[in-house]
């Protein structure tokens with residue numbers, strides 16, 4: 001597998017032969033006899049990358065300063081002797097009871113000022129110097145002991161950093177927040193201006209008056225909240241850097257940690273992490289609370305690929321079947337684990353790993369699926385695991401290739417935090433839902449998109465999709481302007497370009513940052529009640545949002561025929577330099593959205609990844625300079641055919657012109673000629 005870094009970069013690269021297949025392994029929960037069986041079954045299943053010591057702290061340091069590595073030594077040796085590479089956890093994810101008993105001040109505080117205690121996990125304040133000191137001592141021991149061990153292929157810092165404890169409101173965090181603010185603003189005057197503290201008598205006259213945004217009687221200061229998100233994300237990243245710097249003193253093996261993009265960790269701006277990661281790794285679980293869990297999987301995989309800057313990445317955790325933490329934990333249907341896994345590989349994953357190896361029988365995750373279920377190896381699930389392993393083996397030659405796309409898609413954690421803040425025009429307009437809606441439309445049209453952060457250089461793409469980019473800096477807006485001016489096409493959707501980096505409204509008419517680019521001016525928002533549906537001049541249906549919009553230089557492509565702004569433009573198109581910028585001022589239903597994007601795509605001359613692709617037939621191409629692989633994932637309950645020629649890797653059959661994909665199956669064709 002190729003590193004995501006350039007040749008000039010000296011960071012270690014994660015080299016893994018082919019597509020990896022692995023899992024988290026928690027041998028602390030089992031006796032040594034079980035370990036022997038585990039390793040034997042891992043071999044049978046072709047598992048080649050195993051994450052251990054993720055929650056190992058209380059085992060390897062049972063009392064302060066007393067280290068016991070006997071069991072970990074044994075496990076690492078067993079794995080190594082069986083040709084299984086180790087993804088070694090630093091063990092710091094969950095502080096042991098002796099530490100929180102001795103130092104209760106490291107426990108995290110939530111928004112209402114109450115403390116959270118030992119007994120769950122991640123019960124530590126990210127800013128706590130005491131926690132950091134103890135974690136540092138542990139990492140030092142682990143890195144020193146195993147830094148040169150031939151089994152160790154990858155370092156796994158902590159676990160899902162910030163999953164539970166990202167926002168800590170205690171006095172230690174408040175002090176660190178103040179330091180962060182001093183660095184950002186320099187003076188109190190600058191902070192007061194950025195936060196708009198003249199409002200509601202919130203003005204600060206000394207740094208010590210500033211705290212974390214704990215629960216207030218009315219709504220808190222929104223700019224303070226955004227800065228607290230930024231600070232908290234930076235603080236966790238800083239912690240990651242601390243562990244990494246210790247590992248680097250003892251090991252040249254690449255270092256990573258598992259992200260959780262995007263449904264479950266909202267509090268990390270992962271764009272800011274990219275330069276610190278040797279290889280990007282993500283955990284993904286289907287979330288059945290969402291409208292379309294499967295499409296969210298593809299979305300998350302594409303965001304992860306974006307973070308990897310279109311280089312291969314690792315799926316560090318996923319579930320073979322049900323999880324245990326949703327209200328209704330839906331088991332996967334036959335073939336679903338295969339489709340889910342291959343969807344990640346199609347979008348750039350060079351390893352598919354699972355939480356966890358053997359299903360726990362105790363603890364709060366005992367009803368979470370695993371590679372080896374409670375039923376044991378005489379089970380359909382185990383047989384599916386073997387089949388998946390076999391399929392991944394057949395795809396080994398795909399490793400290292402990347403995904404081709406002509407469409408950029410801007411995703412922003414800052415806009416997510418800000419757009420979903422309190423006291424907004426409509427609580428029914430939620431950032432991620434609007435982003436998903438735009439993504440679904442792209443999927444339905446068979447478009448593969450590349451996720452980029454705001455401010456990216458977009459040259460090289462034909463089209464950029466900009467959903468609800470609520471918070472945008474001047475420079476970020478300029479990057480989109482430049483792209484269109486130079487001949488690119490853009491679709492910008494409502495509630496974009498409204499505020500600057502301080503959450504300060506851009507005046508003179510909405511959408512302030514994009515008014516000129518779009519050739520429109522909106523005087524007032526006119527959001528809709530959730531059940532209200534409006535009709536557009538061509539029959540399309542919209543909901544949630546309308547606005548008092550008029551065109552300045554744009555063309556009104558569609559207008560509203562009813563609703564609060566009947567007669568006003570609903571969809572506009574503006575020629576800007578050599579390109580075109582479209583504005584969508586309402587939440588279109590799926591069918592209408594598909595049609596709108598279809599029109600834009602045609603005008604932008606964007607080609608779908610494959611003519612047959614749609615929401616139910618996922619077709620993605622991975623390629624490098626000399627080879628291309630067509631991934632086809634058939635989510636339909638019927639067989640389907642797509643045009644392709646080459647060698648089909650999962651069955652070993654030649655394909656001449658027509659590829660038949662059975663219902664629910666996956667196929668990957670090494671194409672005869674390189675895709676242009």
Ligand code: GLA
Pocket residue numbers: 159160283285317323324355365368
């Ligand atoms: C996360 C964690 C794992 C486990 C799984 C369960 O991904 O990293 O330790 O708790 O969730 O889905």
